[in-house]
Amino acid sequence: MPIDKEVDGCAGDDSRFMNDNEIGEIEPESFVNITTSSGVELIGINPFLKKIETEAFVNLSTTASYFTSENVLCDCDLLWLVYFRHNKSFETQHEKEGGKCANNNKTVTDLVPRDFDCNDNILPVQSCNASQSVDLLCEYNYLTSNLIRWIHSRNGKFIKELNKDFVDESTNTLHFPFCNHDDSGEYTCMLSTDYSLLPSINISVQLLVNGPPIVMNQHTEDDGDDLILSVVFYSIPYDFKIQWLLGNKSLNGDPQYTIDVNNITVGLKQYNVDVTTEGFISNLTIHNFKRRPSDVYNCQISNPYGLIVEQIILGPASLELERRTYCDTSHSIELKCTLNLVGATPVPWIHSNAGQTIRSLQGRHVNTLNILTIPFCNSQDTGDYTCRWKTDILGQAIMEKSTTLSVSGPPFLISHSTSVDGSDTFFSVTFFSKPFPSDPKWYFNNEPVALGTKFLQTTTYSSVQIRQHRVLVNEEGFISNLTVHKAEFGLYKCVILNSFGEVNHLFVIEQEQNKSISFTEATTSPNSTENSVTVIIAISSSVLGVVIVVICIIIFIRRVSPKTSDRYNSTMPTRNEESTYDTISMSTTSRRLDDQADYMEVL
Incomplete structure (x- = not known):
């Protein structure tokens, strides 16, 4: 039960008492009622205030609060008192300017909430390596x-x-089981307090995700007799190395070339949001440039976490295409490739991933543009798209450039398994998720499992095979395992969640047959799992209805078929077994207007 304590006079040092109880014996969670008519005399900030602030609820009712110390440490230990002041004023009472803050050159009378950095704390920068886990703490020790x-x-x-x-x-x-480049940025933990006059307290931390450099785009520019090749990129960490090559020949230190690197603000997408960040641009200036039929320049950018090579082909003209593109499963996207060259004609785009060619796609040719529209992106559309132009009549000279499409969507299950080894049962699910998922959660009979000696969970990276438009491709996926010691009969569930949706896989161990069965249910919203049972019942009812209709049709056909067969046989010509037949090749084409947003797959 809360204890009300009252004090008359002043609270100035640790020897003060409240109702014959020492101040240092204030019980946690007690209510401390300080009521005076003459004001509370505060000598700096002492353990008494700290004890009240951290362990009790205080009702401060005074005519004035006096600070008599010459140098007051105006830190976050004083914050609560500034807000509790309400309309009462602080007063100073010292012949040598008492109540003067030692750290910000203000008197206590002049303090306002924004003078305290504990309202908006900025923690040290944290970093993690791509594919590793990291925890961001939110600690507040004052209220x-x-x-x-x-x-x-x-x-x-x-x-x-x-x-x-x-x-x-x-x-x-805040826990990240797997860091990636999209997770870089500022994270703010917003806290509320039990005191209505306090605004939210924000604690911010910057997260840097280390990984190989990422190229944003490239371009060329004429500068008199010189030609400048530029590559725009960003790298975390910032200690990177750049080397330019012509073929296999290094150009670093060659007097015919000048290489420089400058800071630049670059635009990129994070979780399909346009943001800007600090990036870099590397320029290769070719002095007294003379264009040849085809020169291949390579810009190698490396940091401690990897190497990337950006290739620039100097042909009769430059090909323009964004280096990286993004979409999610609820949107469509247009890939636009530009070539300003008289007589050039586009040829089908090539979609590939992880070195595997997946399909050929016909875009739309509009003036100098070759436009490929992908309606309703899904995970099968992820990969590299290469724009290609034919630059001569014979079609032997091809200019091409690629962009990488990253598609975000709900996770999906690839495989699952159950095995038994002695008294241990192993449940395993293999899945793919982009963006990275939260750590999968396991349940037994709809209750979260308590990890320990009974349940052991592990989640790791794994190379998985996904099917993209009939082609199997190796991708980076995940495996989540649950080891159960002396597994009981019942329902075991694995819930895999990312910011676009979730997928659930159920393992059922039946007592009667002493066997396990499993099935998967997917949702695009974390709140929609309760509808899955209704959906299963509806589907089962529909299938049963279709089976009944099919049986009725078969019975009807069998009754009618003898009569129909007689009439058919009387008019059927006799087949000559020795005659030959021509094979007719059939194809389909798509007819559409020039402004339609569509593509045609070329098989």
């Missing part, structure tokens, strides 16, 4: 607080609010 949300932004541009499944609510820690 009792509650988590409102975690948000992700970059250079002031809001990207998304983090799903609570990524957050340990007992510590407010």
